[in-house]
Amino acid sequence: MSEHELERRLRSAMRPVDPGEDFCERVLARIEASAPEYAVASGDAPIVRITPRVRRHTLARWGSLSLAACVIAGIGLMHWRQEVQQQRGLQASEQLLQAMNIVSAQLNDVRASVSRQQEPPR
């Protein structure tokens, strides 16, 4: 093989090749496939292989559920507190009106008593 022929073959073998758009995904998939697996055994149940991807998905799902539950509980608590405050306010305003009724009755008593005392004797 001549020197010229060798150079031509090397150039041909090492020509630039487009890796494709899914290159990154393929690399990540290969890394994941080669990562060690974790085994969980419980009693007589078969061993369940949990790959990091499954574990990540499970965590994400439970995380979202917990977050949603917290938000719902928070909104519920807020509404409950508002309801309790509203009830207390209504009760307090009724008591205030009742108290003012009593004050008004006392003032009327005073007025009546004063008017009786100011009446000229017959």
Add this chain to the structure above:
Amino acid sequence: MQFRSLVLTSVLLPLLPLTAAAQAGRLVLPDFSALSKKASQSVDISLDPSLMGLANGILAGTSNPNTAVIKDLASGVQGVYVRSYKFDEDGAYSKADVDAIRAQLVAPWVSLVSTHDRKQQSDVDIFVNRSGERTAGMAIITSKPRELTIVNIVGPIDLAKLGQLQGQLGVGLGLGGDVSAHPPSKGD
């Protein structure tokens, strides 16, 4: 740390006279549970500043013209305390029950009106707690043979506005006619 304490003190210190003024109009009402048991009708109302805030909030949202005066009157009030008892027979309460309250009505409390009706055997006393031009509180004591009523309004109260209550609410209402008065429980 010392700076924080200094700032806290300088913020809280000016508030002390306000708290003291608010408490100036407050009477210590004795425990009337024994009277409540003997009474045929009783009213026990204790509206502290937080409850007054809630009540004012509710009243502010109403457009009832009948409550307009009360809304206006109660806007600055910090507390309303009422003890009212109506009995089926004369002499159910003793003079000592009222004296415990009267003993507190010394300066800066001043008597505004004091009426004694011999025919009706009723006494009504109205006291106000004045600090300068401001009214820090008000107390009404009504004693009749079969009725004892004590009202304590805490905070600045406009006496002119209070006068507007006359005839607007109380005519013919009295304690006996008030449907919301609490009758004593059967066990009492």
